[in-house]
Amino acid sequence: MTIFMSSISGILIILVMVLIGYVLAERQWFNDEAASLIARLVTQIGLPCYMIQTIISKFSADDLRKMLPQLRFPALSMFLLLVLALAIGQLFRIKKSHRGLFTSMFFNSNTVFVGLPINQALFGDTSITYVLIYYMCNTLFFWTIGVYLIQRDGRAGQDFDWKTNLKKLFSPPLYGFMIGIVLVLLKIKLPQFLMTDLTYIGNITIPLSMIFIGLSISKAGLGKLQFGKDNLLILLGRFMLAPLLMALIVMPTTMPLLMKQVFVIQSAMPVMTNAPVIARLYGADSDYAAIMVTETTLATVLVVPLLVVLLN
Known part of the structure; x- marks a missing residue:
């Protein structure tokens, strides 16, 4: 019961921030440009610093x-999920x-905007590098195979641009991860003032990520939620398989229990x-993607506490 209540507490921390984002969006505090700005602040500024x-402060x-070879496990899992x-x-x-x-939605997961804050709330800062190892694999699969699959659904006839998607693969968060790894492996210590700056800027990541999820849920619209065959199968894939x-x-x-x-x-x-952004870009069904982002994000609140109990 203690483990279950602890996991519920971790989820509630996240849920309050998501609710704030949702309420503010419903009150018209944000337009599409503001939502895009929040996403850019998180992915291009906050998360790389974080x-x-x-990595520098928590790992030798x-x-x-010892940890980087463990990339093979999420890679194997995602390949089997794809099949x-x-x-x-x-x-x-x-x-x-x-x-x-x-x-694409069946085998790729939201490892940063939702996965990072949830794991930190449940397991603390020690979990961050394990989160990022999974993130590396997930990013590689999404921006190559995942985007290609979404493009195949499109009706607009755009050519799939491998060069553009490879640039997106090497995104600021991944660069931040790589820089942190290199600095630790080379045993380079940054000045204290710079470490403090990185801490302050990195601290915007979690709250802004959750507010962004609230905005996304508001934009998709709770009234559009449905549970047809496609939706239920994705829920099955994401939360059971x-x-x-x-x-x-x-x-x-x-491997260490925490990594597992x-x-x-x-x-x-x-x-x-x-997924909805890429679907809109290539002329696929972006509304379907937005609904699935909303449904799976809401379902996470119920699924994660149960998983934490089963894992302990």
Whole structure:
């Protein structure tokens, strides 16, 4: 019961910030430009600083050398989920105009905007590097295979631009992660004033991420929520198949228990918030993607406490 209440408390911390974002959006505090600005502040400024400061302050070179090879576990999980999603799409006859988007949302998870603050609330700062290891894999899969699958649904006829998507793969958060890793491995210490700046700027990441999720839920509209076949199958994939598959992969290994817990929680995060944006860009069904972001984000509130109990 103590573990369950602790996980509920962690989720409530996140939920209050999401609710603030939702209420402010409903009161017309933000337009589309403001929402885009918040996303840019988080991904291009706050998160890179957060990653550099956290990695430098929390981990040694020996710690990182032991952890980075664990990338193979989330990579294996995502590949198997991709295969499962393709098979389920065929078996349940997901309509062709949704099949690529369905597959992408099935096997990719929101590892930063939701995964990062939830893991920090549940497990503390020690979990951050494990979160970022999963993030590296998830980013690679989404901006290559995931975007390609969404593009196939599109009706606008745009060509898939590998060069552009590879640039997005090497995003500011990933650069922040890489810079932090290099500084630790080379044992380079930054001046104290710079570390303080990184801490202050990085601290905007979690609250602004949650406010952004609240804005996204408001924009999608709670009245548009539905539970058709496509929706239920994505919920099944995100919250049952993905964590079960990850647990089966990592539990027999000798990796630290906290890393196992973080990987399982990360695998059960909601649909990527980028999915509606990419769907709109390529002429796919962006409304369908926005609804799934909303439904899976709300479902996370119920799923995560149960997962935490099962993992302890």
